[in-house]
Amino acid sequence: MSPIVVAVDGPAGSGKSSVSIAAAERLGYAFLDTGAAYRALAWLGLERGVDLDDADAVVALLDDFDYRTVPGADGTIVHIGLHDVTTAIREPRVSAVVSDVARIPAVRSALNETFRRLIDATQVPGIVVEGRDITTVVAPDAAVRILLTASEEVRIARRSKDLAPAQAATAGQLRERDRRDAQVVDFMTAAPGVTTLDSTDLDFDQTVDAVVALVHERTGA
Numbered sequence: 001m002s003p004i005v006v007a008v009d010g011p012a013g014s015g016k017s018s019v020s021i022a023a024a025e026r027l028g029y030a031f032l033d034t035g036a037a038y039r040a041l042a043w044l045g046l047e048r049g050v051d052l053d054d055a056d057a058v059v060a061l062l063d064d065f066d067y068r069t070v071p072g073a074d075g076t077i078v079h080i081g082l083h084d085v086t087t088a089i090r091e092p093r094v095s096a097v098v099s100d101v102a103r104i105p106a107v108r109s110a111l112n113e114t115f116r117r118l119i120d121a122t123q124v125p126g127i128v129v130e131g132r133d134i135t136t137v138v139a140p141d142a143a144v145r146i147l148l149t150a151s152e153e154v155r156i157a158r159r160s161k162d163l164a165p166a167q168a169a170t171a172g173q174l175r176e177r178d179r180r181d182a183q184v185v186d187f188m189t190a191a192p193g194v195t196t197l198d199s200t201d202l203d204f205d206q207t208v209d210a211v212v213a214l215v216h217e218r219t220g221a
């Protein structure tokens with residue numbers, strides 16, 4: 001049977017991963033972080049010294065992109081081949097270039113196919129899938145579609161807390177990443193049928209509660 005899909009989109013630092021992981025756990029659902037795949041491909045490009053402005057060279061990386069994920073206690077454990085890149089793909093140097101990879105249409109179609117395969121293979125009743133174009137492109141027919149937002153100021157402040165003091169200045173990087181990503185997909189305005197959840201004035205638990213309540217309301221489960 002097809003899983004219940006909860007699609008969550010939103011800008012950088014809006015809480016998509018952390019809130020989706022917690023909501024999935026409460027619901028007994030699986031979780032899919034689509035940004036991790038874009039980050040892993042960008043990481044591979046950096047490792048290989050590929051010019052990420054060269055679309056053909058980036059697309060060629062897909063032939064050798066052995067991307068694997070395993071659910072971990074704090075989120076998704078990401079491997080490329082035998083190499084654990086879970087931490088490396090979150091480094092500011094990857095965040096700084098991931099949009100270059102994500103703007104390439106052939107990359108988007110290939111990764112979207114991967115995401116749909118992973119969704120179809122879900123072994124539990126549902127899956128929370130988060131990214132930028134899940135509500136609109138990857139799973140537009142999802143049972144629950146959410147645009148998770150928060151003011152830019154609050155998102156930067158939350159992100160600063162995640163980073164080591166030496167890296168705190170890079171929290172502002174998310175503004176530039178949003179600007180570039182928004183040229184490719186619209187994750188700032190809710191498409192028809194998508195519910196906007198603004199967490200600016202909500203704490204973490206209140207935000208998770210709101211997602212879980214919406215899933216119960218929409219699915220009756």
Ligand SMILES: Nc1ncnc2c1ncn2[C@@H]1O[C@H](COP(=O)(O)OP(=O)(O)OP(=O)(O)O)[C@@H](O)[C@H]1O
Nearest residue numbers: 012013014015016017018019158199202203204207
């Ligand atoms: N409602 C909230 N109140 C306080 N902190 C929150 C809230 N939602 C998320 N956070 C915190 O904000 C930070 C950013 O969240 P998270 O990494 O989940 O965002 P994201 O949208 O997945 O970001 P990115 O797109 O950059 O990967 C985390 O430290 C998370 O715990």
Ligand SMILES: Nc1ccn([C@@H]2O[C@H](COP(=O)(O)O)[C@@H](O)[C@H]2O)c(=O)n1
Nearest residue numbers: 034035036038098099102131132133181
């Ligand atoms: N559906 C998606 C998901 C992500 N991206 C790109 O990946 C980058 C990293 O995503 P995070 O969720 O980990 O921040 C993001 O900045 C986008 O460039 C995407 O295009 N579509």
